[in-house]
Amino acid sequence: MRETYGVVLPGMNLEDLSGKLIVIEGTDGVGRSTQIDLLKPWLEQQGRAVVDTGLTRSALAGKGIKQAKEGHTLGPLTLSLFYTADFADRLEREIVPALRAGFVVLTDRYIYSPMARAMLRSIDVGWLRNAYSFALKPDAVFYLRIGVDDLIPRVVFSRGFDYWESGMDLHPSEDMYDSFRKYQTALLARFDELSAEYQFDVVDASADVDTIFRQLRDGIARVLSGEPREPLFGVAGSKEGSEEAAAKKPAEMPASKGAGSEDGDSKKPQERTATQT
């Protein structure tokens, strides 16, 4: 039977949710939606019915969040609760019915992105864990991990800097570039913490689109074949954590990709290789 991270919502039956819940996580501009656009037709070719969903797309609160963000007047707690309401609406009205009908639910971010953002805005992580504790545990979380140096050119050359993605509410005196760099660096650190806690499958997102797609495809194929939830590409996070995981069952790794230029990027693959051999 499926589990939640804590409380079960009234009227939510966790039995017979036979579909698969697959999360693509990652920071702004890392290429999540590009990958989802590739994964959906691929899954459908396999004969799998897919529902794709994402943050702030709920019928109830999605529009309200967008409007409120345009005014830039939301306090951090209000924004955080708004996201939680949006998530609850999608969970109850979209995700759970699709899982009950046996669909593959491919979600562009889940509870982790809003958690990471709220943590940067001084919201207590314990409070966040409780607020989101009604969330279903997914079958897999693929985290598209990137260093800030690889991220910046992608964002600049595609859509430019966005107010919220640059954390301008946190550093209003900075220019967008400086603020973006500072904010995303801090955000990626929070993601790494969450990655260790919630055991994300980490995908090196500095690679090209095809390489990332192949890794995601293989990872998802394994989830769909019903193999137990195990780290596929290694779990980022504390050294003890990864050694422990390796001791239980050596994780299968694809050939190590060239490490990114950022400190965090070059460290993690070494750890993984060390524990593997």
Add this chain to the structure above:
Amino acid sequence: MKRYGEHRFPGKLFVVEGIDGSGKSTQLMLLHQWLKAEGYGVVFSEWNSSPLVRDITKRGKRKHMLTAATFSLIHATDFADRMERNIIPLLKAGAVVLCDRYIFTAFARDVVRGMDPKWVRELYSFAVKPTVTFYFRVPLEVAMKRLIGGRNGFKFYEAGMDLGLSEDIDESFRVFQGHIIEEYEKMVPEFEISVVDATLPIEVEQAQMRQLVKSKLAQAKRLRVAP
């Protein structure tokens, strides 16, 4: 992030709670008049009044889109907006803030709708602890009598129609409010709530309130000296 009971502000926060028909809004209005006349900087804040979230809540209610979870979270969002942008700044500035319904309304309603009591309490743990919370205790039948004729029927969520307690909206309201009273009674010792006997004459209740409020106003700012 400051939790319930950890805030230290020069202002004062007085809250009234109770079911519809308990007379709490009338009492708060009278308290408001008196505090103004006494020269305090006093501001009134109503449940469900954040301009930001109000439209979504209204639409959700009109279309019956809300489940126990989204009902709870949308109200928490509304409350957080009022807390962050209105109540906390006012308390920092030394105002006397009056709230018609507070987190206890959410605790009662959400728990009756099946939400986990601990989850809801933690969700609202960012709220400022009131200086005094008044609970207007009234038998259900007395409250129902006061409401009849006074208004044009109950609304869907107000009567707990989403819970399927009864097909009849008046009956549903009665059963739902009965459960709400049970939740309030549990909270009286838990949150050190001051109980007012809401069957007493209006002026007697008001005199009790003023006495308690006065004893807490030592440091609150007066805008001018009372005449």
